[in-house]
Amino acid sequence: MKALFGRSESLVAIALLVAMVVIGAINPAFFGLSNLFSLARSNVIVGIMALGVLTVMISGGIDVSFPAFAVAAMYLTLRLMLAADWQGILGPFALASAMGLAFGLVNASLVHGLRMIPLIVTLGTGALVRGALLGLVGTSQINIDHMPPGLIHFGSAELFAVRDASGAHIGLSAMILIYLALAALVHLVLGKTLLGRGVYAYGDDREAARRLGFDQRRIVFFVYGLAGALAGFAGLLHASMIWLANPRDFVGLELDVIAAVVLGGASIFGGRGSVPGTMLGVFLLVMISNSLILMHIPTTWQRVVVGLIVIVATAATSFRDRRRAQGGA
């Protein structure tokens, strides 16, 4: 098991290094500090959401509703902050995560209670939440003039900053620390707790997991709840980082996040996938889509590239899983 994870992760790592060398050879500006810092920053939101989707996929499910949950948690929290003149950081983030969690638990109860295909359930809840948000709450953006200053201040925190030759400010966003901390936490939970091992067991073989005494209900509620909570958290973090809350944001983001998770070696059939692999997958996907301009490729090609990544990565995992099955493991 361990050797296998190691192998698929090292494959992604090699692909990542090769891609870096190629992009850097085409345009040396890639290795500029400002590009590398902005790349690191672009990992944060996709990465945090990917941790949730990874957990769902290890359990053998899929979630396409989390971008709607993220945008709803973000927008509702901010509207509440503005209405109540609420200044704070920890409180709002806790609230956004709690809203995401609540949405995720709705998914879980439908998936577990109705035993329905997760794709259909999450298509439904995603459309419901997004439609209700835009139809009942509003469609207007909250721009920088109205964004709570505390959140903007928090979102613009930097680990350190340098000045380049022309004197321009180049800073490394401190938000990557939050991403790394959450990744470490999910990694520990998945690897070291009974609940986390249960997620793997449940995804690998439901019947076996049941006979081993894993509480299926708890596992399903955990994975969809975690995906929702992480999405809610990431939604508010996104608004704090770009100083703007747009209730129409994140449309189609589920495809990028799922692509990254699959690229990181997770299998939609469940039982396989790891946090380090997913982080590498996120990095590779974000890097390739962000570097198209550097490689002198029109950005209109971005969707084609993401589509190709999904297909190549799933074909590779499918091939790997079949070889493993044939190997009698």
Next chain:
Amino acid sequence: MAGMIAKARGFAPHTRGLALLILVIFAVMSFLVPDKFLRPYNFISLSFVAPELGLLSLAMMVTMMSGGIDLSVIGAANLAAILAGLFFHAVGGAHGPALSGLSLPLVAGGFAIALAVGILAGVLNGILIGWARITPILATIGSGQIFTGLALVLTGGPAIVGFPEYWNFIGNGTLAGLAVPLWIFLAASLAIAIVLARSEFGISLALIGTNLKAAVYAGLFVRRTIFLSYVGSGVLAAIAGIILSGRTNAAKSDYGISYLLQAVLIAVLGGTDPAGGRASVLGIVLALAALMLLASGMQLLRLSNFLVDATWGAFLLASIALNLWRSRR
């Protein structure tokens, strides 16, 4: 044979339920907005708008029969219309009488191009799912990204406006008093109903969806059948794209995105089991009628389109619950 008889019995209450749903929606809307809802114009305009969604729902149904799904239908439909549009602009100029008065053989050429796109899209999906054994969800998410991405690359973003008159007749014309799109949809529904009930392909497809392992051991051509179902789905998507572009006189890479959820919803509400094996063309037609009546009523009530989308999400979840309740009885 016994299975088919049992199935036919199983369908009857479902069909009755859908007919009842149509009656309820009809009665409620007639009560709420009698003058506008009951105008003949309302139903005539529905007979032009509904068929493209109906064709996409049939495509979804055909792929769900084997336990799969086709999430690339919107991308394939738009790409087909865009390539035909580019062909027309290449031979007839970007606007003016030369384009609108394009000869019938050239318009037929555009038709062939659009259908070829649909077939190729289906072939790609069929190869990925049948032979590379990628899960249908991820394969069609990836291929859908590629189709949409290619459409974006080809157009650069803006819509292709201006189609020949013969082409627009497919979307706007009337034949023997009925909308041409409606004729196409009815013909496609009838053809699919016959193929599914009477042909070797249709019966194999249902058996594969019911029990894949048994189908393999029974010596059915599993791969070929699954492959053909995705080709069929691609062709249906291309026809939907032709109607959509003919009706609106334009084609764009992001037209009809909300159709995806609606097509899944109509398929499920129409009695298709997303886990495979069970589907009903009559159910699709009735579910389409119910939802189109509901949508037009909600629009006449001046409810926002977002709330209509939210209602679709709620309906999808409700129909899942209903299916479950029915199967448990």
